[in-house]
Amino acid sequence: MTAIVFGESQKGICKKSAFEVVSFAHQMGVQDIIALVTEDTTNGDVLGQYGASKVYKIKGLDSGAFDSKVWAKAIADFSSSHNGNIVIFSHSSFGKSLAGRVAVRLGAGIVSGVNALPEGDLFSKSVFSGKATIKYQIKSATKVISVMGNTMKPIAIGQSVAVETIDLGAAQSSTKVLEIKRVEGTVPLPEAEIVVSAGRGLKDPSNWGIIEDLAKALGATTACSRPVADAGWRPHHEHVGQTGIAIRPNLYFAIGISGAIQHLAGVNNSKTIVVINKDPEAPFFKAGDYGVCGDLFEIVPKLTEAVKKFKETHS
Amino acid sequence: MNILVCISKTPDTTAKISFKNDSKEFNSDGVQFIMNPYDEWYALVRAIEIKEQVGGNVVALNVGGSDTEAIIRKALAIGADEAVRINAEPTDSMFTAFQIAEYAKSKGFDLIIVGKETIDYNGSELGAMLAEYLDLPYVSYASSLTLDGSKAIVQRDIEGGVEISELNLPCVISAAKGLAEQRIPNMKGIMMAKSKPLTVVEPVGFESKIQTIGFTVPPAKSSIKMVDPNDMDELVRLLSEEAKVL
Ligand SMILES: Cc1cc2nc3c(=O)[nH]c(=O)nc-3n(C[C@H](O)[C@H](O)[C@H](O)COP(=O)(O)OP(=O)(O)OC[C@H]3O[C@@H](n4cnc5c(N)ncnc54)[C@H](O)[C@@H]3O)c2cc1C
Numbered sequence: 001m002t003a004i005v006f007g008e009s010q011k012g013i014c015k016k017s018a019f020e021v022v023s024f025a026h027q028m029g030v031q032d033i034i035a036l037v038t039e040d041t042t043n044g045d046v047l048g049q050y051g052a053s054k055v056y057k058i059k060g061l062d063s064g065a066f067d068s069k070v071w072a073k074a075i076a077d078f079s080s081s082h083n084g085n086i087v088i089f090s091h092s093s094f095g096k097s098l099a100g101r102v103a104v105r106l107g108a109g110i111v112s113g114v115n116a117l118p119e120g121d122l123f124s125k126s127v128f129s130g131k132a133t134i135k136y137q138i139k140s141a142t143k144v145i146s147v148m149g150n151t152m153k154p155i156a157i158g159q160s161v162a163v164e165t166i167d168l169g170a171a172q173s174s175t176k177v178l179e180i181k182r183v184e185g186t187v188p189l190p191e192a193e194i195v196v197s198a199g200r201g202l203k204d205p206s207n208w209g210i211i212e213d214l215a216k217a218l219g220a221t222t223a224c225s226r227p228v229a230d231a232g233w234r235p236h237h238e239h240v241g242q243t244g245i246a247i248r249p250n251l252y253f254a255i256g257i258s259g260a261i262q263h264l265a266g267v268n269n270s271k272t273i274v275v276i277n278k279d280p281e282a283p284f285f286k287a288g289d290y291g292v293c294g295d296l297f298e299i300v301p302k303l304t305e306a307v308k309k310f311k312e313t314h315s
Numbered sequence: 316m317n318i319l320v321c322i323s324k325t326p327d328t329t330a331k332i333s334f335k336n337d338s339k340e341f342n343s344d345g346v347q348f349i350m351n352p353y354d355e356w357y358a359l360v361r362a363i364e365i366k367e368q369v370g371g372n373v374v375a376l377n378v379g380g381s382d383t384e385a386i387i388r389k390a391l392a393i394g395a396d397e398a399v400r401i402n403a404e405p406t407d408s409m410f411t412a413f414q415i416a417e418y419a420k421s422k423g424f425d426l427i428i429v430g431k432e433t434i435d436y437n438g439s440e441l442g443a444m445l446a447e448y449l450d451l452p453y454v455s456y457a458s459s460l461t462l463d464g465s466k467a468i469v470q471r472d473i474e475g476g477v478e479i480s481e482l483n484l485p486c487v488i489s490a491a492k493g494l495a496e497q498r499i500p501n502m503k504g505i506m507m508a509k510s511k512p513l514t515v516v517e518p519v520g521f522e523s524k525i526q527t528i529g530f531t532v533p534p535a536k537s538s539i540k541m542v543d544p545n546d547m548d549e550l551v552r553l554l555s556e557e558a559k560v561l
Pocket residue numbers: 198199200201202224225226227228239240241242243244255256257258259260261262263266276277278279282294295296297352
């Protein structure tokens with residue numbers, strides 16, 4: 001079996017998600033794993049450590065000039081000419097724009113947002129706001145999947161491999177990227193392993209210092225509930241939930257958030273959830289793993305101190 | 316400007332979810348269905364706004380059985396000019412995208428807007444598939460869309476930021492939060508919706524490439540462990556030693 005894995009990069013550096021999808025293919029038991037990266041990628045060789053047997057840079061593709069039509073054509077053409085049995089993407093803003101296109105080009109069945117290793121040709125994903133899991137069979141010979149972030153911890157198992165550049169021919173561009181604006185200095189929410197999230201219980205945007213201090217002590221990324229983003233207390237890209245982004249970190253702190261179903265829809269796949277709320281009846285306590293009932297303005301600074309103490313003794 | 320907006324129905328997030336036929340099928344009995352919020356609040360409203368600015372026609376299209384007509388009427392009440400229903404159960408996204416593409420390919424739409432995903436299956440596949448079937452440029456997760464002559468300027472959400480790009484019309488866009496402000500249908504809109512055309516189109520044969528095997532419901536979370544608010548060292552210890560996440 002041959003897996004064609006698309007490894008995303010940012011400013012020419014492979015993202016964590018690239019290691020995750022290669023690792024996913026390896027843990028599926030695929031022997032022949034071919035990773036594709038953009039031409040500007042400088043550390044594609046490292047994908048070999050996670051199981052890629054070959055890495056190709058595709059000539060003309062640049063991580064700062066995304067064009068779903070051109071990229072999908074290149075990936076699909078490559079898969080056809082290299083007899084790919086399965087094409088694997090991250091379920092990211094890039095993967096979501098590409099996977100459906102590639103599936104149509106290849107006439108392949110697709111399951112997006114896969115959340116576990118497959119059993120044969122059966123693939124599962126979380127549906128209905130995390131209230132159920134669905135299992136699909138992909139019936140076509142060639143298959144396309146996209147894998148949720150943080151589904152698989154990337155495990156290094158081998159050596160770096162040589163990277164070749166492949167020219168798949170020029171395609172006419174369909175989209176011109178004018179500008180990319182990034183919030184620098186923090187791990188983007190969908191990639192974060194620890195997330196500290198706060199809601200209306202914070203009462204005022206000027207109170208966010210205690211949340212940022214806790215996040216800093218943990219090396220976490222901050223998030224918020226929808227009313228907090230809607231009120232302009234926090235930037236929109238921090239908004240998690242049904243209408244914001246869906247995340248599945250290893251550890252999610254819900255501070256002063258009531259736990260409405262629309263909020264839970266975006267976070268209830270987190271591995272461990274800690275709830276801090278003064279209302280013992282808050283619905284979030286039903287969805288959490290650890291709870292602290294009390295005033296967040298007293299609890300959060302204490303927690304930050306405890307985390308700092310822990311980090312000092314464990315580093 | 317001739318604009319196509321794809322709308323679908325989805326269970327309300329607060330709906331109780333259950334399955335039937337040996338957990339192979341979703342049980343829709345007693346489930347409250349709504350128009351998918353990304354389709355209604357962002358895709359449809361942005362299409363109407365553009366039409367209001369530059370003139371044109373907004374077609375709301377749904378692939379579904381006759382039970383979706385309430386949702387289609389709502390789209391007309393919000394401001395779509397006409398509606399199309401392709402008379403088939405939208406069993407999977409490739410089937411659905413194929414049906415829409417077959418309908419749209421000869422209609423000369425300048426712009427096609429879909430929701431970024433449905434809130435039940437969260438596939439985020441349809442827009443990309445439709446763009447590929449129609450051989451058009453596609454940008455997903457648009458939080459802003461403006462037109463400049465025959466070009467669309469689109470800002471989309473990417474991990475940790477935004478990407479702004481320019482593409483030629485016709486193109487396909489998927490709509491995310493920020494693209495428009497939700498509009499509530501008013502009485503006049505609801506009255507007018509009744510006389511707007513709704514065309515029913517029969518589906519074209521397509522062999523699905525995936526099949527649902529079944530649903531499982533995750534085991535109920537074991538009850539939460541409460542920690543004394545005065546002992547945060549204990550919480551850190553549990554996260555480190557028991558949950559192994561620190
Ligand atoms: C269609 C739809 C889509 C939606 N999408 C989203 C979404 O994507 N994301 C989202 O988050 N919401 C979403 N919502 C809104 C959602 O229903 C809730 O209204 C929202 O999540 C509530 O935000 P909150 O928990 O911050 O505020 P509240 O519900 O006001 O909760 C504040 C909490 O803080 C606690 N608190 C207050 N003071 C303290 C204190 N001193 N110490 C400790 N605890 C304290 C309170 O006990 C309370 O539980 C959506 C709603 C709809 C209808």
